[in-house]
Amino acid sequence: MNSIFHQWWPVALSAQLRNKPVASQLHDTPLVLFRTREGRAAALPDRCPHRFAPLSAGKVCDGQIECPYHGWRFSADGRCTRIPGSDQASGSKPLLDSLACCEAYGLVWVSLSTETLLTPPVAPAHQHQILDTFWITDRVQCSLQDAAENFLDGFHTHFVHSGWIRHDKQRQKISAQVHPLADGVEAVYSEEGKQSGIISRLFERERGVSMGRFRMPCLAEIEYRDGNDALNLLVSVWLVPCGNGQLQLFARIATKRGWLPAIIKRYILSKLFRVILRQDRLMLEKVTHNKLRFPDPLLTPLDGEQDLLGPSIRKLLEDGQPLIFEERQFSFWL
Incomplete structure (x- = not known):
């Protein structure tokens, strides 16, 4: 069985993810969730690398997350695509570590693993009824x-x-x-x-x-x-x-x-x-x-x-x- 970092965890309802960023947290990692221009769910650490403002307090612009402090803008892969007042963005290197993110069963799922996850998120019991x-x-x-x-x-x-x-x-x-x-x-x-x-x-x-x-x-x-x-x-x-x-x-x-x-x-x-x-x-x-x-660390439940x-x-x-x-x-x- 994989560790917690190699598992999929639900972090929001899919219906919550519309045209605004959503703040969430998985274990000790604060997250910002948003939809890309193609409608795909994306997850980044909830901090702008510039001055550490929460990106979840910003807004989604053309499928990218914009920081509320100085307007720095980030794509789903963590690259900075716009720095207002500057002619240049940060370049091709991501400034934020993008997290594995998907949607299934009405939920948005995130994994903290840096490896490719092949197993799907854990599903509710399968039903054939309406x-x-x-x-x-x-x-x-x-x-x-x-x-x-x-x-x-x-x-x-x-x-x-x-x-x-x-x-x-x-x-x-x-x-x-x-x-x-x-x-x-x-x-x-x-x-x-x-x-x-x-x-x-x-x-x-x-x-x-x-x-x-x-x-x-x-x-x-x-x-x-x-x-x-x-x-x-x-x-x-x-x-x-x-x-x-x-x-x-x-x-x-x-x-x-x-x-x-x-x-x-x-x-x-x-x-x-x-x-x-x-x-x-x-x-x-x-x-x-x-x-x-x-x-007492030795205190255990009596079954x-x-x-x-x-x-x-x-x-x-x-x-x-x-x-x-x-x-x-x-x-x-x-």
Whole structure:
């Protein structure tokens, strides 16, 4: 498995990239994103080499980024093409290191690698149905591991999201199989009926199987299917470190197309999911701040038998290698 620098990471929604520059950050690298004259997404370090002004505060002129301080202009490959007040530009040598940049699945992707990347960005689960989709973005102060485990952990929903997803006093006995993926880990849940919370009652008619999966470097997904193996709900969340211990979240919510118009469904679901995200963000930030109160480097999480994916996610992120284990089966009350 490649290191973080040899991976593709999403840094913005494609819809954000129009006729203005967009500021972003990947790990500890501030970026400016913009579209070239041909409409291609481009990424440069967010600093003018002249006096270090943020290029994201400038503007896009004919597919190039113009510094707001002295008007120096840069093409997508980092070359300076105009210095106002001078008859010469900087020449053919780039003054900024252009980053590998592409678009896929409604996202703008960047890699910090200086080598040519042959693998495509990690994709959401492939679907053959016609789906209604929309996006939610957010930021949270926590680690990638904590956010991924939180998203894929069903056992906190009875308390953090009580009434919205599940109730502690209305549990069901279900089965789960956990198995490795080529680039991650997946749990498949069966024998669970419709959940007791508001979201399930509104948008599910029946429950067949459901899946929770994590794929390197940063994709966590929850997928619900009905008894005919048709999709009810697929939530794909890319968790991107963006400096200062923060994560940028890009959440794609997909539901099967039905009688309810997509615009109404999007309005209702976006309201509900923002409540869920806010509840999770508050808890994750409490965990992050509490960890700082106990800075013992030997302090590690205590895993229970209900922690189906957390230990595997931790190992994937620590080792950067595919997991090797036989499929495990569990039975518990969720």
